[in-house]
Amino acid sequence: MKLPENINQISTDFNIEVGTYPPNGFLKFAEASLGNGDYFGLYWEFGKENQEPTVFEMIHDEGIIVPRFSNLNKFLEWYRVNNFDWGENEINDEQFVLNFLHKGNEQLKQNNPEKAIKFYKQSTNSFGELSENWFKLATQQKRIGNELEFQQNLINAILSNWAIEFPSQNAIRMMKNLNPIEKFKKHPLIKNREKLQFSFGGTKENNEYLIIHEIITELTEIGDLNKALVLEQNYALMMHWETASFQERYHFNSEQWRTDFKKKTSKRLTINAG
Incomplete structure (x- = not known):
């Protein structure tokens, strides 16, 4: 993982998280910590380890991390503007x-789908594991008749990082009602979608975990390794919130999963100071 140029201006132990929560690839630092578990x-993101990271904030009550700054330099600028503390003074x-x-949303209000698509594409290029920007991009591509891009990006909206944002019910509904083009008829997510409700917790049994495990295996087999790893992180995150008896019933052991996932992501978790 490529360290930012000004990494020496923050306090961190360089202990990059394996998962489940905080998610794999998250590196905590002390500056602007609120002291209540949020930091x-x-x-x-998966596949962009050689690029500088995005700055996120841990929201522990909600069990998510949220994007806050495009890079460390922007965080440091905000930190200085707020007198080296958490503050509400914003920066550009x-x-x-x-x-x-x-x-992109502003262009939609003005009924400019083509311009909205331009900004939504920039959003996904800036950070590609957020569900909302992929879904917004997909819906506008559907609107202008680009079925290939619509379906690809709808898949991306579902196979996003659920530790950041769980796919919306609108995205899930659209995916389940999709009439797939030939290219996606055999895609692991699409061909298993009827078996998925994307509902977790509160039940004694939930075979969606078994289906997701099958999708992870198939994504790996077709060489879509980053999507497979993100979905495995999602699988473990959902299991993390289940009861101990549920985890035992489905043969999920958090520590064993961490050990195995650390091996799978060992190259990703290697720090590159250069």
């Missing part, structure tokens, strides 16, 4: 994923 960290962060998403 900032660097996060490298043009390359931030949510900035592009907001601009």
Whole structure:
């Protein structure tokens, strides 16, 4: 993982998380920590370990991390503006994923789908594990008749990082009602979608975990390794919130999973100071 240029300006132990929560690839640092379990960290998305990380904030009550700054330099700028503490004074962060998403939404209000698509694409390029920007991009591509891009990006919206944002019911409903083009008829997610409700917790049994495990295996087999790893992280995250008896029933052991996943992501978790 490529360390930011100004890594020496934050306090961290360089202990990159394996998962489940915080998710694999998250590196906590001390600056602007609220002291209540919420803190900032660097996060490298899967497949972009050689790029500088995005800055996220841990929201422990909700069990998620949320994007806050496009890079460490922007965090440091915000930190200085707020007198080296957590503060509400904002800064301009043009390359931030949510900035592009907001601009796309503004174009939708003006009924400019083509311009909205431009900003949504920039949003997904800025950060590619958020469900909302992929779903917004997919819906507008559907609107202008680009069925190939619509279906690909709808798949991306579902196979996002659920530690950041769980796919919306609208995205799930659209995926389940999809009439797949030939390219996606045999895609692991699409061909298993009728067996999935994306509902977790509160039941004694839930065979969706078995289906998700099958999808992970198939994604690996077709060489979509990053999507497979993200979905495995999602699988473990959902299991993490289940009861101990449920985990035992489905043969899930958190520590064993961490050991195995650390091996699978060992190259990803290697720090590159250069």
